[in-house]
Amino acid sequence: MVLLSKATTEQYSYIKNCMPTKFSSTIPIVDLSKPDAKTLIVKACEEFGFFKVINHGVSMEAISELEYEAFKFFSMSLNEKEKVGPPNPFGYGSKKIGHNGDVGWIEYLLLNTNQEHNFSVYGKNPEKFRCLLNSYMSSVRKMACEILELMAEGLKIQQKDVFSKLLMDKQSDSIFRVNHYPACPEMTLNDQNLIGFGEHTDPQIISLLRSNNTSGLQIYLRDGNWISVPPDDKSFFINVGDSLQVMTNGRFRSVRHRVLANGFKSRLSMIYFGGPPLSEKIAPLSSLMKGKESLYKEFTWFEYKKSIYGSRLSKNRLEHFERIAAS
């Protein structure tokens, strides 16, 4: 991404009259090595749709090495980076998010976790980048499955792998994303909040995010306030996605979140979005209904994806699939 002038930054979106957001100390922390993990996970998913995980078992060395390669990739010329191809559906993207006019102060790589990519164009040492990415993705998927199994246990569902089997499926439609938010010194001049990635919920089942120590991530609370998530490069942050909201019939809520650009430091985040196979039917699990009515119409992941790709980032996409309560 080239250093952008004021004239260029004007094309981006800002949050106007944004109240200074305090770093929150209320974000739930789950220690995966402790026996109370499942109870804390369920509580966090009900209250926030978001929590931080420590003692996750992913090697810090593997994380740092991948981060280093990713920074190297983004430091190349635009011309070199564009050799990867545009991000529709997978490749290198800059500024534009999705296909419906959303923009952000961001450049990124979008990768399919099952598909072989043409790695010969990924940076100066593509083979190393590929190896690091593959081993990172498999460790993070393992953690995602462990968390999903703890969720099932915490929800007292008999079939422990009811969620995790969807990510383990060979046809699982999971995505990996590396986001680079360059520092934007321009924005510090007039106290503006430049949007890196606009507010949205993740459509999949679960997302696992790890970033460097640069702030920017904010989550939206049920009380209507945005809070800043203190960065922590040793931990992972977990988001409930729309599909898990539906499967739990609204007991877990997908978390609305956004990223603001930083005036001084660049931010690099890596996110694994665990999704089901395209043909999978998404509907509330009968074991969680217990006489309650389903809040959602059944749909396949393919149908949901089709609908999200036709919508703006900030849209409440589940609205379309809600059952109207009979009066």
Ligand code: GA4
């Ligand atoms: C949000 C979560 C993931 O980053 C993503 C995004 C996708 C994209 O960048 O192409 C979408 C967005 C995300 C939801 C609405 C649509 C699709 C951009 C957009 C405007 C890869 C995903 O799966 O959905």
